[in-house]
Amino acid sequence: MRPPMRSLSIALASALALTACSSGGDAEETTTGAAACAPSSGPVTLTYTTWIPGIENVVKLWNDKNPNIQVKVQTGPNGNGGTYANFFNQLKAGNAPDLGHIEYDALPSFRVQDGLTNLADCAEVTAAKDQFVDWTWGQVSFGEQNAVYGIPQDTGPMGLFYRKDLFEKNNIPVPTTWEEYAAAAEKVKAAGGYITNFSQSDISQFAGLSWQAGGRWFANDGTKWTVNFSDEATTKVANYWQDLITKKLVSAVPPWTTEWDNAYNTGQAWTWVSAVWGANSIKSGAPDTSGKWAVAPMPQWTAGGTVAGNWGGSSTAVFKGSKHPYEAAKFVLWLNTSEEALTALNKEAQLYPATKTGAKLPALSEGVEFYGGQKIYDVFATASTQVSPDFVWGPTMTDTYATASDGFKAVVSGTGTLADALKTAQTKTVATLKSQSIPVAE
Amino acid sequence: MKNVNRLAPTLVMGAATLYFLVPIWWLLVAASKSRGQFTNTAPLWFADFSLVDNLRELFAYRDGVFLRWMLNSVLYTGGAALLGTLLAAMCGYALAKYRFPGREAIFNVVLSGVLVPATALALPLFLIFSQFEATNTFWSVFLPSLVNPFGVYLARIYATASVPDELLEAARLDGSGEIRTFFTISTRLMFPALVTIFLFHFVAVWNNFLLPLIMLGEEKLFPVTLGLYSWNTQVNQIPELRMLVLTGALVSIVPLVIAFLILQRFWRNGLGSGAIK
Incomplete structure (x- = not known):
């Protein structure tokens, strides 16, 4: 699986120009160990870039209960307003965050530029497939087998x-x-x-x-x-x-x-x-x-x-170069499937969940x-x-x-x-x- | 005939004034409306006056992050403009008053820097700061903002014209060191130029939007321009933000207006004296 991916990324990098090559080396090394989706030893701090308003209140729920996997939120304008461009720059520079907010329609552009970690190796991720509304899984796997390039968040x-x-x-x-x-x-x-x-x-x-x-x-x-x-x-x-x-x-x-x-x-x-x-x-x-x-x-x-x-909707993806895909996946699964997080996301930012049970949240069952x-x-x-x-x-x-x-x-x-x-x-x-x-x- | 001659410039000036003031007037009016009235009342005249409510909401939103942004902007721009003016003044003064090998070459390099827009430098700077793992810090925006080639150019021209060599000679004879001479005599003679440089620099840093956009991910480090822009990109999802963006934009121009009102007297002098030299 790896060699063709690599040649594709090099072909694309030539179109991207700049320093893709010099920094690419580091990223390759770090992902080799990560591909297995093994847990890291010791406490981990993940960075997560998103423009969801009020996200820090949601992440706080996680941080309070998971001292060994702390998540640090970074923010900015919405994707097309500059954050996607930033992601690409950061991937080039080798300092992309562990996790990023990517709308479904932007996910393929990160995929073809080889910017995403395939989470199919994470057993917890593949096991969660059935929790999501069917079509959302198609959006993050591009219909490929053994491919999960993001966890559906909202629809x-x-x-x-x-x-x-x-x-x-x-x-x-x-x-x-x-x-x-x-x-x-x-x-x-x-x-x-x-x-x-x-x-x-x-x-x-x-x-x-x-x-x-x-x-x-x-x-x-x-x-x-x-x-x-x-x-x-x-x-x-x-x-x-x-x-x-x-x-x-x-x-x-x-x-x-x-x-x-x-x-x-x-x-x-x-x-x-x-x-x-x-x-x-x-x-x-x-x-x-x-x-x-x-x-x-x-x-x-x-x-x-x-x-x-x-119309719309987004996923949370783990970027290439993340040293902690296992912990990242664990956090994202909590963020995008647990009733606690989905309720908070809906309250803060009116996100409509991508999970089957999410549609039955108390907040989404009331008259408006x-x-x-x-x-x-x-x-x-x-x-x-x-x-x-x-x-x-x-x-x-x-x-x-x-x-x-x-x-x-x-x-x-x-x-x-x-x-x-x-x-x-x-x-x-x-x-x-x-x-x-x-x-x-x- | 004479009347026509006077009328024409007045009309042109009047039109220009109107052209520049109407957007600010619109902003003031818009920021004073409630969200409902903003869409369905006349855009250029006041409805119920709710500026105070809007301000209260703006400063309270997300634990007063807007105030933090304003403070950041003042630090980035004020700090960088002050330090940058000092650097530009020293550099320009040295180029004007000291003879050393490579002087013209250095000056030409600095001058060519004027031609490179700040926007073009943002991405290379990001990659450089990435090497030092210094992105997403205060310094990643502050340090690059210190540099101002146009200020060096202006300082050199002005120092050549306004600081007589004889005066420096006299100072040396009286036993004043070079640094002391610079701070006590030369900077005073160059003062109008320094104000000009400061204002140009202030505006340039304030307007350099791309650098913080690329460098920063931590909301607490944002300058106000980037913060308001971020909010504005979310208006589709959270329409409540629209009034905050408008009110915030109004508040954010206040420091610029104050800087100009205080310094415009010096600036006019500086521009005028630069023009005749």
Whole structure:
């Protein structure tokens, strides 16, 4: 297993330039002993970099009970805001933290650059597989045998947030299929609103929608990557939203701006197909609409279907070069599976657990006042089990998101179509992969 | 005709003033609103005044980590600017007043340093500090911030022009050592230039965002710019942070405003006298 990995990493390092070689030597040595996942002798201090707010309160629970495995938290901006770049620099310099927070869509980029420790040697890790929702394990193992490159932490199963009061007042049935959703869009427009806002720069949301429809953007057969943003399912989703945009049935405010908050706060936008964490976004972004929202399952492509998409979520990975993979794995398993830690993570940062039992946490079984007392997490608990397990992210997602988002922005201002924008993004992604010496099948 | 001549510059200046002040005005107004009102009231005028609540929340959030960041920023920038100005002044003065082999070569090397942006140096510095296992420390940000080639350049030009050789000669004859001469006579003559260097340096360190971003992982060591940026990247997940980022941004410009108000008198002198020499 090792020699091919090494040659791959050297090929990639040449594209990375700088000092990868000089520091690579040390990292190799330290991982040789670590690969066996043996316990270290004596007390151990692990470093853990994450941007989860309030994480130190969660880690304190662990530190108080485990004097021999102390965890030191480091923090920073979110992954794409600079922390991923820092991880890569630290891997080059040979001083990466033991543990890092990596979102599912960024995990492959660390994998192809050989920055992660495979935890498949840790018996406790492989034994924990069944505790996690099936598709999350696919995200961290990339569908390979004997591969575990991170422990799933949180997920973003999707649902339909909608303005219950407005739908009832206007006698519009809550859509259960995408066809009904489009029909509802016409009625909402007639009532003076927009059914939703098309998030021009949230490509990961669009990925979630494609994921639900059966689109598969990337594949890796072990030697080569395949890139396809124009398969039948993705094109179906693209054409569907293109139609709503062309008919001006959706607004197109840039997401995560005050303007966007305002569209929800003032009742201009009536629904949002979003992930479980969106519950908090609406609550804080649209405080004046308290009690007026409800959550339904995501609309389906076939009537009576039960397929959900996922938007977001992250894993905790052990970096190459960590001297204590056994202790690191032990801590992460506690962090991402124990009821104590999951409850604390949910309380501090509204993380939605990736484990099967996590969905039954007391905090996730209660009615939520903002949503009229509805037990909204029941909807997401069901959705989480309906996410297809074989969606794979590419190794250059930041770049893919950027090019696709450029295209989508042009579309909402009237140039081109979503399907064309995706084709352009595909061409550019292939070019980026090649420029980084990552093998691509064409 | 005469009126037009006067009107045009006034208009241009007025427009420029407006252009620079509107964002600050917006920030002040935005920081004074509650979260709900922030999105649905006029962006350039006040709603209910909740600046005090926002401030209280800002300083209380996560055990007052924001205050810590402000203090760090003042230490990083104030400390580095003070020490860096001293270093630049000594270096520039030596280059201007002493003749020694390689003087021009050294000066040219320093001068070429002006052309290298701080951003380009951040990653190499990180790798160097990694070798010494000194990343994620106060010094990893403070030490690189001390260096200021532009200050050396300015100090040399100014020392050449404002410190007469005859005066140094006289000091030597009276038995003053070189170091004493530098601190008691030369620095006073160079004072306007030193203020300029200090301000430039202060702003440069304050704005050097990439270095702390790359070096630091310990939240307690963050300067305020990095801290606010981190919060801002989390606004999607925790929208409550938006008001803290806005209020924090308002508070964070206060030290800069104070530094400029106090020192602008000297700065104007420095720029003016530099221009005619």
